[in-house]
Amino acid sequence: MNILVIGNGFDLAHGLDTRYIDFLTVINLYRELEYVDYLTQFDELMKFVKGKKIERIFKEDLTNVITGKEQDDAIRQLKNAKNNNFWMIYLNMLLDENLKTQKGWVDFEQEIKYVVIEVNNAIDRFEKDNKNGEENFTEQIHDKYIKNALFTKKVAWTASYKEVIDVIRDDLIIMIRCLEIYMERFINRSISDNIVNVRSEDIEEYNINKVLSFNYTKTFELLYGIGKKIEYDYIHGKADISNTIETNNMVLGINEFLPEDRKNIDLKFIEFKKYYQRIYKETGCNYRRWLDEIEELNEQFDNQLIKKREHPVHNVYIYGHSLDVTDGDVLRSLILTRNVYTTIFYHNKEAMGKEIANLVRIIGQDELIKRTGGLDKTITFRKQRELRVI
Numbered sequence: 549m550n551i552l553v554i555g556n557g558f559d560l561a562h563g564l565d566t567r568y569i570d571f572l573t574v575i576n577l578y579r580e581l582e583y584v585d586y587l588t589q590f591d592e593l594m595k596f597v598k599g600k601k602i603e604r605i606f607k608e609d610l611t612n613v614i615t616g617k618e619q620d621d622a623i624r625q626l627k628n629a630k631n632n633n634f635w636m637i638y639l640n641m642l643l644d645e646n647l648k649t650q651k652g653w654v655d656f657e658q659e660i661k662y663v664v665i666e667v668n669n670a671i672d673r674f675e676k677d678n679k680n681g682e683e684n685f686t687e688q689i690h691d692k693y694i695k696n697a698l699f700t701k702k703v704a705w706t707a708s709y710k711e712v713i714d715v716i717r718d719d720l721i722i723m724i725r726c727l728e729i730y731m732e733r734f735i736n737r738s739i740s741d742n743i744v745n746v747r748s749e750d751i752e753e754y755n756i757n758k759v760l761s762f763n764y765t766k767t768f769e770l771l772y773g774i775g776k777k778i779e780y781d782y783i784h785g786k787a788d789i790s791n792t793i794e795t796n797n798m799v800l801g802i803n804e805f806l807p808e809d810r811k812n813i814d815l816k817f818i819e820f821k822k823y824y825q826r827i828y829k830e831t832g833c834n835y836r837r838w839l840d841e842i843e844e845l846n847e848q849f850d851n852q853l854i855k856k857r858e859h860p861v862h863n864v865y866i867y868g869h870s871l872d873v874t875d876g877d878v879l880r881s882l883i884l885t886r887n888v889y890t891t892i893f894y895h896n897k898e899a900m901g902k903e904i905a906n907l908v909r910i911i912g913q914d915e916l917i918k919r920t921g922g923l924d925k926t927i928t929f930r931k932q933r934e935l936r937v938i
Contacts, residue, residue: 549757549758549838549841549842549860549862549863550754550755550757550758550862550863550865551756551758551759551760551835551862551863551864551865551882552751552754552756552759552768552865552867553760553762553865553866553867553869553879553882554759554760554761554762554763554767554866554867554868554869555762555763555866555867555868555869555870556762556763556868557867557869557895558763558767558768558869559735559763559767561748561867561868561895561932561935562744562746562748562767562771562935563601563744564735564738564765565600565601565602565734565735566731566735566763566765568655570600570602571726571727571730572636572639572640572643573596573597574597574602574606574626574730574734575626575629575636575726575730576640577593577596577597577606578609578626578627578629579627579629579631580593581609581610581613581623581627582627584610584614590610590614593610594606594610601735601738601744602734602735602738604741604743605733605734605737605738606734622729625725625726625729626726626729626730629722629723629726633701633719633722633723633726634697634701634703634715634716634719635656635697635716635719635723636719636723637696637697637700637701638659638697639656639659641693641696641697642659656800657802657874660800660801660802660820661802661803661805663691663716664716664805664817664820665805666689666690666691667689667694667709667712667713667716668805668816668817670688670689670690670709671685671688673688684705684706684707685708685709686698686705686706686712698712698715701715701719703715713816713817717819717820720800720820721793721796722793723800724796724798724800725791725792725793725796727764727787727798727800728764728787728788728789728791729787731764731765731787732789733789735765735787736765736766736770736787739765739766739767739770739771744767744771745937745938746935746936746938747771747772747935747936747938748867748932748933749933749935750865750867750930750933751768751772751865751867752772754863754865757777757779758779758781758834758835758838759773759778759781760781760783760834760835760878760882761780761781761782761783761784762783762784762869762875763782763784764784764785764786764787764798765787766786766787779834779838780834781832781833781834781835781838782831782832783799783831783832783835783878784798784799784822784826784831785798785799785831786798796829797829797830797831799822799825799826799829799831800825801820801821801822801824801825802820802821802874803821803822803874803876804821804823822874822875823877835878835881835882839881839882839885842862842885842886842887845860845887846886846887860887861889862885862887862889863888863889863890864882864883864890864891865890865891865893866879866890866891867893867932870902870903871903871906871907871910873909876909876910879910880910880911883910883911883926883927884911884915888926889926889927889928890919890926890927890928891928891929891930892907892927892928892929893929893930893931894929894930894932895931895932896931900929900931903929904916904929907927
């Protein structure tokens, strides 16, 4: 069995505009479409997507708005997102601040976790200090950006913490739907329209028959999988323009942040957690079945039910995934399964160093040392080759 695990770095390696900053840029541009004037703003708006894979598609939508063509529901959802959504308001405040220091990057999952922890800490302070019920909950929120985003959203100063949780949860659901529209309308369509003209020889040389994707896009499927018998597991969901907010199955959340004695009792933020979203949105866990099949083969060899054959070798290739601990439960089960050999591709030495550090967090340093050398070696790091232009 040859399993390919891909993360956002796989899409980025193919020149796709799948950074969160790309999504925010487009959301901000679509908000401007409501006020666009052909003579004064066409070139001004187009400069933000100049040279990107998404340029042609945005130009089509911009032209349709200018010429008065009827706008579809997807465009309307993108246009409404920026000013009416807590997360868009909050992230754009951070984006404006980051640009002043030349960062220009906002990591959604880290920011979601930060907001959840800040609000959770505010709840703890509120319940501890407000024994007489005389204080407002929002006074306990210390972060000015969170406060400003809530007030811009017109959340009342006297709102309860349940009302605040409801707002940030409901607006996260809306933002995920907007992200789905972006991924389908801009990224998948860019691939389908043959705008992507590179291929990875690292991927092409392996006989991949299983793909575990942490991405929402169909990049591998459309570029490498056509006409091949490959089983897919989109563990974080798959972008589909025909979905609604209710049927969207994309996972965008956080890992557990509460201590052991609280994580199974304090469930106020359970809907923000990845494991909950995977179950609730029924993204499937095909990879678990793949691992069960591998383990079944292992047991058959252990019990000598299969004779006169070498023990089959199973390969896991990880490409474009940072090995972040938020996906640690999945990665750990793959890497530590018996008779599985893992190849981790890295972009440069700096990226390799980060991957090693993250792997320590996932499997521990003793396990990592044992598996990267000697007779028990099952983990290899390999530098990515430059993609081939076609």
